[in-house]
Amino acid sequence: MNDLTEQMKVCLASVFAFYLKTHNFHWNVEGPNFPQYHSxxxxxxxxxWESVDKFGEQIRTxxxxAPGSLSRFTTLSVIDDQLNIPSALKMIKELEMDNKKLIEELKKxxxxxxxxxxxxxxxxxxDRIDTHYKHDWMLRSIGKA
Ligand SMILES: [Fe+2]
Incomplete structure (x- = not known):
């Protein structure tokens, strides 16, 4: 059970980091297609965001x-922080790669x-893996030049 618990903590931290980056990009995206990207x-x-709580509660189960601090999340997460504001297309590409990483951790x-x-x-x-596959489809399709 220990490996499972530890892996669930990696998932919680990574999902939280992915959530934060997505929200960050929602705020800061720019360009002629701003409304589409923003929405x-x-x-x-x-x-x-809605899935974050369930990861925490599953760890308690x-x-x-459940880890719940930024320093613990930084240690546990497999998603790299983005401190800059990339172009809209680069944001989507980055989220696509992060989402793929997340799927691997969820599968483990x-x-x-x-x-x-x-x-x-x-x-x-x-269920979450399935939903993240759907996100993969959308991110892949938007990011296709
Ligand atoms: Fe908003």
Missing amino acids: FLDGLYNDI LNSY ANTLAEKSNAVGLANFLQ
Whole structure:
């Protein structure tokens, strides 16, 4: 169960970092297609945000404490911080790559959950993987030159 708990913490921190970056890009994106980018990113960050709480609660269900500080998230997350304001297209490309990384981490957690017979958690993770595949489709399609 320990590996699963640790992997879930990596997922929580990475999902939170991805959420924050998406919201950051929603605020700061610029260019002639601003309305489309701004509103697409709104939908994206809202979906990710809604999932954050569930990751924390699943960790508590596994009888561990959920990390909830920026320093812990920085240590645990696989998503790199973006301190600059990239162009709109570069933002989308970066989110596409981050989302792919996230899918890999969610898959690792799912494999561990299945091994531990944590059926509800595996269901939750599979739903999230599916949703992130949908995000991959959209990010890929927007980012196609
Ligand atoms: Fe907004």
